[in-house]
Amino acid sequence: MRTVVIGESLVDLVWRAGAATIRPLPGGSPANVAIGLRRLGRPVTLVTCWSDDPPGALVGERLAAAGIDVERVPGASGRTTVALAYVDDATGAATYEFLAVWDPVRVPVADDAVLLHTGSLAAVVRPGAARVLAACREVRGRPGRAVAVDLNVRPAVLPDRAAYRTAVERIARVADVVKASDEDLAWLWPGRGPSESARALLARGPRLVVLTRGAAGATGFLPDAEVSVPAPRVRVADTIGAGDAFQSALLDGLWTGDAVRVPAAPDELERVLARAVRAGALATTRPGADPPTRAELDAGLTGP
Structure with missing residues (x-):
């Protein structure tokens, strides 16, 4: 039994303020989540596409x-996504x-997949x-299967806010678990508190x-419940891939x-969230998308 992750693999061109150089780092939110699950010891298949171009070579090497x-499924354009x-x-x-x-010309899902994860560009582009x-829709219709989505909103790929909201609401209806940041929800529904927006998403299914x-x-x-957990204090290198590391640990905690299984009791959900928050915090302590291993996550964190 495995998780199938569907979505983009890309190259981040990382430009630090005041720096004279740009550093290419292969990533992509779904690819990062798949790698995070693998480091946590979970069987995972990544369904993705990239091209035989220089960015694609970096993607292939990393995976x-x-x-x-x-x-790796064919892409119609023959290009690899690049993010600055x-x-x-x-x-x-x-x-x-x-x-x-x-x-992608197709997005196959293995018969032994108990969980499908997607989101980010893959859900809106x-x-x-x-x-x-x-x-x-196909996976959620199978008994004992679940669908998880990380919105990971990127306005640059779809600046039309109304169109982006429509895409988000559409995929939320076929998901069991939806993750979003406060920044995601503030952009999608400006003028509304993130908790209110989260509750509105929950009402969609x-x-x-x-x-x-x-x-x-x-x-x-x-x-019928709301559970909050704090984040540990760490010295931040950058936030690239932190949300993806959080998502990997969240999905791991649901197995x-x-x-x-989605936790029904608040204390159980609190344990799952606390571990996911630790994973995200740990990922911020090192540059680029670099999720923790199970051993690192089990060892915990030491603040600055």
């Missing part, structure tokens, strides 16, 4: 080195611009987003919505034996 099972990540030296926060491509949505708040921790929303 090969990670040791994960990859199903601007990193603020003072805070480590990254903002993005994209040369975005997400056009056409034409691939429609194929991802169909895969989510998921069994759990998780709201991340950066250094302030995270909150999980169940139909019970050969099934995926």
Whole structure:
């Protein structure tokens, strides 16, 4: 039994404020989540696409080195997505611009998949987003299966706020677990508090919505409960891949034996969220998308 992760693999061109050079780092939110699950010892298959161009070579090398099972599907355009990540030296926060491509000709899901994870560009960039949505519907219709989505909103790939909201609401309807940051929800629904937006998403069909708040921790929303956990204090190198490391640990925490189960009790959800927050914090202590191993996560964190 395994997790299938569907989504983009790309190269981040990391430009630090005041720096004279740009550093290419292969990443992509779904690819980062797949690698994070692999480091936590979970069987995972990444369904993705990239081209035989220089950025694609970096993607291929990284995924090969990670040791994960990859199903590389053809892309219609023959291009690899590239993101320009601007990193603020003072805070480590990254903002993005994209040369975005997400056009897989198919998105297969293995029969032994108990969990499908997707999100980010894959959920909103056409034409691939429609194929991802169909895969989510298929998996959620299987008994004992679950679908998880990380919104990971990137306005640069779809500046039309109304169109982005429509895409998010559409995929939330076919998800069991939805994760979003406070920044994601503030952009999607300006003028509305992130908790209110999270509750609105929950009403569309998921069994759990998780709201991340950066250094302030995270909150999980169940139909009849709300659970918040703080984040540990760490010295931040940058925030690239932190949300993906959080998501990997969250999905790992939902596994019970050969099934995926959404916690029904607040104390159980609190344990899952606390571990995910530790994973995200640990990822910020090193540059680029570098999620922790199970041993590192079990060892915990030491603050600055």
